Amino acid sequence: MKIILKENIPGLGYKDDVVEVKDGYGRNYLIPQGxxxxxxxxxxxxxxxxLKQRAHKIAAAKAEAEAAAKAIEGLKLVIAAKTGANxxxxxxxxxxxxxxxxxxxxxxxxxxxxxxxxPVKMVGTYVAAIKFxxxxxxxxxxxxxxxxxxxxxxxxxxxxxxxxxx
Numbered sequence: 221m222k223i224i225l226k227e228n229i230p231g232l233g234y235k236d237d238v239v240e241v242k243d244g245y246g247r248n249y250l251i252p253q254g255x256x257x258x259x260x261x262x263x264x265x266x267x268x269x270x271l272k273q274r275a276h277k278i279a280a281a282k283a284e285a286e287a288a289a290k291a292i293e294g295l296k297l298v299i300a301a302k303t304g305a306n307x308x309x310x311x312x313x314x315x316x317x318x319x320x321x322x323x324x325x326x327x328x329x330x331x332x333x334x335x336x337x338x339p340v341k342m343v344g345t346y347v348a349a350i351k352f353x354x355x356x357x358x359x360x361x362x363x364x365x366x367x368x369x370x371x372x373x374x375x376x377x378x379x380x381x382x383x384x385x386x
Contacts, residue, residue, distance in 0.1 A: 221246045222259035224267055229255060234354045236267060285353035292329070292350065297321040297362035303343055313340040313364050318348050321362065340364055 221243045225233050229250075233239045238259050241250065250256040257263055271278075299321050302310045315334035322329045335349045343364050351357045 223250060223256040224259050224263055225256050227255055228354075236271060238264070238267070282353050282355060285356040288327070288329075289350070289352050289356050289358040292322065292327055292360055293358050295322075295325065295327075295360055297325075297360060299362055299364050300367045301343075301364055303366040303368070307343040307366070309341055309343065309364060313346075313362075315348070318360070318362060322360075 222238060222240055223246050225235055225237050225239060228234050232241070246256065246258075251258070297318065299313055299317050301313055301317075304310065314336055315331040318334050318336070319329050319331040329350060333351050335351065337347060337349060340346055343366055345361060345363045347359050347361050349357055349359050
């Protein structure tokens with residue numbers, strides 16, 4: 221079954237994409253939830269016309285996403301977390317903490333677009349992917365440190381360099 225997505229669906233596609241799904245998934249979930257419509261000839265023609273009219277808005281959104289990605293690219297975040305004696309983090313560090321750390325540096329990023337590639341359960345350095353637009357993605361490195369430990373000199377230098385980069 222061919223459908224046209226009305227919104228971004230992780231793992232399936234982006235708004236206005238024409239994708240192929242199994243009949244049951246489309247009929248029983250996506251269509252009743254209002255997440256897509258059936259890709260009939262008339263719907264495809266309407267989609268093509270809509271995309272033609274919205275081309276400049278799409279280009280502006282992509283340019284804005286590229287600017288945001290460029291501003292964040294190369295940043296090294298330091299996130300303090302409660303840890304045990306052996307460096308194990310109580311709970312885990314996720315997208316919300318990364319978004320909060322970026323906000324303290326003046327970069328507002330929605331936590332929903334941040335993807336932590338591996339579970340963060342220990343003190344150390346990790347990488348998270350931030351997908352601003354379907355064609356614009358950047359990675360940000362972050363270091364998880366213990367709340368009890370003093371901030372390392374490298375982290376102080378990174379914090380000092382961040383305002384200079386803007």
